[in-house]
Amino acid sequence: MLIVQKYGGTSVGSLERIRAVAERVAETVRAGNRVAVVVSAMSGETDRLIGLASQLGKSPDEREMDLLLSSGERVSAALTAIAVQDLGIRSMSFTGRQSGIITDTAHTRAKIEKITGERIRKALESGAVAVIAGFQGVTEGTGDVTTLGRGGSDLTAVALASALKADLCEIYTDVEGVYTADPNIVPEARKMEKVSYDEMLELASLGAKVLQTRSVEFAKKYNVPLVVKSSFNNAAGTFIVQEDEEMEKVLVSGVTYDKNQSRLTILGVPDKPGIAGKLFTQIAGAGLVVDMIVQNISPDGKAADISFTIPRTDSRKGLEITRKVAGELGAKNVDLKEDISKVSVVGVGMRTHSGVASRMFDTLARHGINIMMISTSEIKVSCVIEAKYTELAVRALHEEFNLEKAA
Amino acid sequence: MLIVQKYGGTSVGSLERIRAVAERVAETVRAGNRVAVVVSAMSGETDRLIGLASQLGKSPDEREMDLLLSSGERVSAALTAIAVQDLGIRSMSFTGRQSGIITDTAHTRAKIEKITGERIRKALESGAVAVIAGFQGVTEGTGDVTTLGRGGSDLTAVALASALKADLCEIYTDVEGVYTADPNIVPEARKMEKVSYDEMLELASLGAKVLQTRSVEFAKKYNVPLVVKSSFNNAAGTFIVQEDEEMEKVLVSGVTYDKNQSRLTILGVPDKPGIAGKLFTQIAGAGLVVDMIVQNISPDGKAADISFTIPRTDSRKGLEITRKVAGELGAKNVDLKEDISKVSVVGVGMRTHSGVASRMFDTLARHGINIMMISTSEIKVSCVIEAKYTELAVRALHEEFNLEKAA
Numbered sequence: 115m116l117i118v119q120k121y122g123g124t125s126v127g128s129l130e131r132i133r134a135v136a137e138r139v140a141e142t143v144r145a146g147n148r149v150a151v152v153v154s155a156m157s158g159e160t161d162r163l164i165g166l167a168s169q170l171g172k173s174p175d176e177r178e179m180d181l182l183l184s185s186g187e188r189v190s191a192a193l194t195a196i197a198v199q200d201l202g203i204r205s206m207s208f209t210g211r212q213s214g215i216i217t218d219t220a221h222t223r224a225k226i227e228k229i230t231g232e233r234i235r236k237a238l239e240s241g242a243v244a245v246i247a248g249f250q251g252v253t254e255g256t257g258d259v260t261t262l263g264r265g266g267s268d269l270t271a272v273a274l275a276s277a278l279k280a281d282l283c284e285i286y287t288d289v290e291g292v293y294t295a296d297p298n299i300v301p302e303a304r305k306m307e308k309v310s311y312d313e314m315l316e317l318a319s320l321g322a323k324v325l326q327t328r329s330v331e332f333a334k335k336y337n338v339p340l341v342v343k344s345s346f347n348n349a350a351g352t353f354i355v356q357e358d359e360e361m362e363k364v365l366v367s368g369v370t371y372d373k374n375q376s377r378l379t380i381l382g383v384p385d386k387p388g389i390a391g392k393l394f395t396q397i398a399g400a401g402l403v404v405d406m407i408v409q410n411i412s413p414d415g416k417a418a419d420i421s422f423t424i425p426r427t428d429s430r431k432g433l434e435i436t437r438k439v440a441g442e443l444g445a446k447n448v449d450l451k452e453d454i455s456k457v458s459v460v461g462v463g464m465r466t467h468s469g470v471a472s473r474m475f476d477t478l479a480r481h482g483i484n485i486m487m488i489s490t491s492e493i494k495v496s497c498v499i500e501a502k503y504t505e506l507a508v509r510a511l512h513e514e515f516n517l518e519k520a521a
Numbered sequence: 522m523l524i525v526q527k528y529g530g531t532s533v534g535s536l537e538r539i540r541a542v543a544e545r546v547a548e549t550v551r552a553g554n555r556v557a558v559v560v561s562a563m564s565g566e567t568d569r570l571i572g573l574a575s576q577l578g579k580s581p582d583e584r585e586m587d588l589l590l591s592s593g594e595r596v597s598a599a600l601t602a603i604a605v606q607d608l609g610i611r612s613m614s615f616t617g618r619q620s621g622i623i624t625d626t627a628h629t630r631a632k633i634e635k636i637t638g639e640r641i642r643k644a645l646e647s648g649a650v651a652v653i654a655g656f657q658g659v660t661e662g663t664g665d666v667t668t669l670g671r672g673g674s675d676l677t678a679v680a681l682a683s684a685l686k687a688d689l690c691e692i693y694t695d696v697e698g699v700y701t702a703d704p705n706i707v708p709e710a711r712k713m714e715k716v717s718y719d720e721m722l723e724l725a726s727l728g729a730k731v732l733q734t735r736s737v738e739f740a741k742k743y744n745v746p747l748v749v750k751s752s753f754n755n756a757a758g759t760f761i762v763q764e765d766e767e768m769e770k771v772l773v774s775g776v777t778y779d780k781n782q783s784r785l786t787i788l789g790v791p792d793k794p795g796i797a798g799k800l801f802t803q804i805a806g807a808g809l810v811v812d813m814i815v816q817n818i819s820p821d822g823k824a825a826d827i828s829f830t831i832p833r834t835d836s837r838k839g840l841e842i843t844r845k846v847a848g849e850l851g852a853k854n855v856d857l858k859e860d861i862s863k864v865s866v867v868g869v870g871m872r873t874h875s876g877v878a879s880r881m882f883d884t885l886a887r888h889g890i891n892i893m894m895i896s897t898s899e900i901k902v903s904c905v906i907e908a909k910y911t912e913l914a915v916r917a918l919h920e921e922f923n924l925e926k927a928a
Contacts, residue, residue, distance in 0.1 A: 129573065129576050129577060132577060133577065136577075163596065166536065166596075166600055167599070167600060167603050169536050170536060170539060170540065170543075170600055170603045170604040170607060171603040171604065171606055171607040172607060174603040174606070174607075175602070175603065175606055177613070177614075178599045178602045178603050178606070178613075178614050179599070179603075181595055181598065181599040181614050181616065182595070182596055182599035182600065182603075184595075185592040185593075185595045185596050185599075186592075188588055188589070188591075188592045188595075189570065189573075189589055189592050191588065192574070192585045192586070192588040192589035192592075193573055193574060193577055193589065195582070195585045196574050196577045196578040196581040196582065196585050196586075196589075197577040197578060199578055199581070199582055199585070200577060200578040200579060200581075206584070206585075207584075207585050207588050209588065209666070211618075211664070212664065212665070233663075256640075257618070257619065258619070259616070
């Protein structure tokens with residue numbers, strides 16, 4: 115088999131961890147596989163470099179930031195190759211450029227445009243282990259170094275697996291896989307054996323930090339078989355694959371939560387057409403990412419309240435812009451609520467079964483938890499509640515949908 | 522003027538130091554100059570990376586070492602560019618590759634083959650400050666990253682100055698220039714206003730650590746005007762330029778010493794032709810660099826004693842090889858002496874004046890210092906003495922040749 119293995123920051127976070135990675139790579143090679151390894155920067159390194167830059171410049175140029183940040187993964191790649199060599203296995207390290215990872219010019223959040231992978235392919239064919247610096251690429255024209263944004267090494271691994279037509283892409287991290295809920299909150303949470311790309315996408319975007327959303331989207335689009343597992347032991351991990359019939363039998367596969375959102379409400383907006391459009395055009399123009407939106411019409415039908423959620427880190431900026439727009443619209447008041455939480459249930463089974471939403475609302479009500487906002491998609495239901503009820507809600511929903519039991 | 526400024530590891534060793542570098546660059550720009558800046562890794566970083574690698578592999582692959590080590594200069598370059606930008610001056614960082622620094626494939630000690638410098642030239646023409654990661658280049662064929670060996674950033678700066686036809690190459694370091702002797706030993710030592718390339722070459726190779734020898738050779742070959750100065754203050758520094766008439770009037774320009782050598786002696790070598798050739802072929806074959814060689818014929822003319830010096834770090838290896846060869850040659854014995862020191866006087870004036878050597882020998886004799894070996898070149902005389910006399914010898918020679926007084 116041709117396997118792409120990706121090791122995150124904690125998995126290469128010390129010399130001991132790098133040696134453990136080398137051992138695992140060696141085992142995989144000895145089992146008869148060809149292996150390409152993608153590594154992140156040693157844990158803490160990227161933040162250290164960002165810290166240095168932010169002390170030197172108020173708004174450091176993104177091109178320079180990319181040159182700076184890409185160095186962490188280069189160091190990891192060289193060290194990992196050296197550790198693999200020390201086990202008597204031929205190994206070569208490759209930068210994003212040497213791997214032929216071509217991106218657009220959007221520094222610090224570049225998109226991969228293509229991967230030639232010529233040298234990786236040659237190294238693998240010659241029997242060597244290729245170790246690739248994750249998170250980075252180069253622009254086609256000037257050959258400037260770009261980075262792919264937080265979690266970008268996942269994307270490097272998935273995109274490379276696709277380019278190399280790998281049989282499997284293994285994402286090694288510090289957890290054993292994808293769980294039915296956060297095990298820190300729900301001790302009965304069960305590691306899923308497999309989960310569909312769509313479910314993983316909802317789980318990833320809802321706050322389960324195992325995999326970067328873009329890499330799951332990429333894997334889905336190009337049908338790259340993924341497995342998430344721990345680099346600290348030999349547990350089986352969770353496969354992320356195309357939806358199958360068996361999955362559809364399961365109503366809900368996981369419960370997740372996100373405490374990093376804030377709610378903004380504009381009260382008493384005159385109920386005229388085009389108001390919402392005006393508001394959200396300005397919000398988007400300021401670079402704020404809106405997640406949920408709810409609009410209520412007042413009893414007299416003359417004014418509306420509009421609530422929406424944005425990332426907690428953008429609270430102040432959001433409040434400022436919303437106040438400005440509210441004034442222009444002739445609205446009464448703006449309210450910011452930060453101590454909220456979004457709790458969601460996810461499962462491809464919802465496509466063919468109904469009643470999940472009402473069971474969720476009932477369960478929350480039974481525990482005295484008020485629902486502030488609701489949003490649904492084909493395979494998920496999300497409720498915004500007061501933050502203090504988060505753990506209670508997750509546990510109650512986990513129990514209600516019997517997630518502690520394997521399907 | 523077009524000026525290339527090179528800042529060493531201590532000059533970019535902290536955020537405060539990088540800010541100071543940015544200030545100096547900004548001043549130079551505001552004075553109407555175009556500036557290309559070459560930076561080393563932050564002090565200690567290269568050693569830290571070597572330490573990591575050596576803990577992971579007994580003999581790390583040199584190709585991987587180069588990828589690893591080159592990251593330190595990239596970080597410095599990005600941070601320096603950010604600091605310059607923060608002062609309101611446009612600046613861009615460039616890697617060895619982006620600077621078009623093409624080297625041979627001798628990893629960890631590559632030689633620069635050519636510098637295209639296209640992007641640097643464009644950046645400078647557009648009015649931006651170009652910040653270049655020193656110490657590194659890429660191979661022409663595979664585009665692998667190479668490094669130029671210790672002190673390689675000096676070479677980057679000099680070679681770049683030559684390629685850009687710069688008016689001046691400024692080497693910023695933690696000393697104020699080149700001194701007539703080590704100021705730690707001779708308080709009266711005087712900073713030289715200027716020194717010739719040839720003198721600097723002898724001084725550099727004799728242990729004055731201000732400038733890497735290869736970069737001085739390069740500067741001499743391509744006639745690049747150099748100045749060595751401190752990044753910690755605004756003192757004038759020492760110019761390193763082509764020899765002129767004024768310099769020739771000065772008999773001796775500096776006294777230097779090297780405590781990092783050992784002496785090996787083979788006693789009672791049968792006096793037959795080809796013996797020395799055999800010995801030094803094997804020594805060189807083992808990668809040992811021999812500095813001085815002295816051969817004495819014994820009074821009866823039948824046997825000879827051969828002494829030579831090698832770097833102290835190679836003492837054990839040298840002793841082993843020499844013992845083996847001595848056995849093969851039928852020599853009597855091998856003697857290793859480590860507590861030696863080489864003291865030298867340097868000056869282009871020696872080309873046209875005689876008597877320097879005898880004055881040196883007399884001075885040492887007058888202070889009761891025995892001379893163990895002697896070697897001379899056109900512009901220097903070196904004596905190997907017991908290490909404990911080093912400071913005394915340097916002070917005595919500094920006084921004898923009146924170096925405390927400006928010429």
